[in-house]
Amino acid sequence: MQSDTSRDNSEEPPACSSLDFLKEFRSAGRGFWSDVSDPDWNDWHWQLKHRITTLEQLQRLMPALTPEEYAGTQLANHKLALAITPYFFNLINPADENCPIRRQVIPRLEETLTAPWEMADPCAEDSHSPVPGLVHRYPDRVLFLVTDRCAAYCRYCTRSRLVSNASGYDFHPQFEEQIAYIRNTRSIRDVLLSGGDPLLLSDEKLEHLLSRLRAIPHVEFLRLGTRIPVFLPQRITPELCAMLKHYHPLFISIHSNHPRELTTEVRDALGRLADAGIPLGNQSVLLRHVNDDAAIMKAHAQKLLMCRVKPYYIYQCDLIAGSAHLRASVRNGIEIMEKLRGHTTGYAVPTYVIDAPGGGGKVPVGPEYVLSRNADRVVIRNYEGKIFEYPESADGTPLFAPPREIEEPELV
Numbered sequence: 431m432q433s434d435t436s437r438d439n440s441e442e443p444p445a446c447s448s449l450d451f452l453k454e455f456r457s458a459g460r461g462f463w464s465d466v467s468d469p470d471w472n473d474w475h476w477q478l479k480h481r482i483t484t485l486e487q488l489q490r491l492m493p494a495l496t497p498e499e500y501a502g503t504q505l506a507n508h509k510l511a512l513a514i515t516p517y518f519f520n521l522i523n524p525a526d527e528n529c530p531i532r533r534q535v536i537p538r539l540e541e542t543l544t545a546p547w548e549m550a551d552p553c554a555e556d557s558h559s560p561v562p563g564l565v566h567r568y569p570d571r572v573l574f575l576v577t578d579r580c581a582a583y584c585r586y587c588t589r590s591r592l593v594s595n596a597s598g599y600d601f602h603p604q605f606e607e608q609i610a611y612i613r614n615t616r617s618i619r620d621v622l623l624s625g626g627d628p629l630l631l632s633d634e635k636l637e638h639l640l641s642r643l644r645a646i647p648h649v650e651f652l653r654l655g656t657r658i659p660v661f662l663p664q665r666i667t668p669e670l671c672a673m674l675k676h677y678h679p680l681f682i683s684i685h686s687n688h689p690r691e692l693t694t695e696v697r698d699a700l701g702r703l704a705d706a707g708i709p710l711g712n713q714s715v716l717l718r719h720v721n722d723d724a725a726i727m728k729a730h731a732q733k734l735l736m737c738r739v740k741p742y743y744i745y746q747c748d749l750i751a752g753s754a755h756l757r758a759s760v761r762n763g764i765e766i767m768e769k770l771r772g773h774t775t776g777y778a779v780p781t782y783v784i785d786a787p788g789g790g791g792k793v794p795v796g797p798e799y800v801l802s803r804n805a806d807r808v809v810i811r812n813y814e815g816k817i818f819e820y821p822e823s824a825d826g827t828p829l830f831a832p833p834r835e836i837e838e839p840e841l842v
């Protein structure tokens with residue numbers, strides 16, 4: 431494809447001040463934990479041990495819980511557990527009921543409301559699972575679930591049926607069986623380790639898995655899907671990065687939704703991973719009153735690039751049971767994409783996808799740029815709405831005659 435660098439110098443209006451504010455890197459600070467020593471605070475085991483997991487702990491730190499949050503937290507441990515690391519908790523604004531960080535991790539009563547089309551397993555992972563803990567939905571790649579635990583729990587999690595083990599799913603990955611299936615299935619060239627969060631495993635356990643997978647000749651490519659750099663940046667130690675760099679090509683997909691999640695701590699952790707030669711991508715979930723706004727998404731994407739992370743996907747929130755209060759609309763998602771493409775660096779523009787309900791896989795959705803396809807041209811529009819014609823024949827043969835006048839463009 432021809433590159434056109436001249437277009438990168440687009441005449442963008444100066445960034446507005448709110449965008450500048452969102453893009454500032456700040457530390458999460460110590461907040462309620464100001465008396466904790468530096469070694470403890472920076473120790474990922476300390477962070478995990480001191481997570482907020484009960485209503486009592488949450489109330490002590492946030493006496494002004496809303497009635498919906500109070501009731502939701504009372505019920506949470508029967509569905510998807512409550513867990514928030516002290517580090518991530520410091521990003522919550524307790525004075526703001528609509529704080530976008532708060533909405534992602536504090537349970538609400540609305541989680542008990544389920545529409546008929548909502549599902550426990552919206553991507554039909556369980557029915558595409560040839561052995562426990564392995565999902566084989568696409569021909570050349572598999573999802574390898576390594577644990578049901580995360581550093582904190584996202585209230586819209588598509589795997590909430592199994593993560594946190596609050597609803598009795600009884601998740602027991604069988605590493606030997608999972609590896610044997612991959613070894614015996616030569617079409618698999620790409621393995622994505624996920625969960626739960628694979629970076630919750632010890633360095634030793636993770637290295638054991640990576641080395642076993644790397645030893646399979648037809649496995650070309652390894653990936654980790656993790657939210658640890660965002661929930662627990664302390665886990666991204668120099669020792670972890672030194673171990674991971676032995677297993678290239680290894681890519682990491684992180685999961686961040688809002689620019690405020692990208693703190694100085696997160697930027698430094700991501701820098702350590704990038705310095706280990708690991709290409710980084712981000713997956714966001716489009717969430718109501720969190721990031722369903724083009725200015726927020728744009729600031730987030732630009733800030734990710736400053737953290738050396740390529741915005742990879744925006745996911746339409748899956749039809750997970752009890753998530754209606756967090757799901758933004760597809761229309762809204764398309765509008766956001768319209769305001770990103772062409773309006774900022776191409777690298778900052780992710781692909782917006784719907785994971786087709788029932789296991790159909792990812793379907794890209796977005797604004798329409800091809801207006802019509804005729805016998806001798808394709809009619810397109812650009813990000814400003816200007817119309818252009820690209821001459822070509824319908825069957826791909828070289829075209830030399832000038833295009834005829836369009837009488838009635840055939841809309842796509």
Ligand code: SF4
Nearest residue numbers: 580583584587626657
């Ligand atoms: S980190 Fe990922 S797997 Fe864990 S709760 Fe959040 S979305 Fe689910």
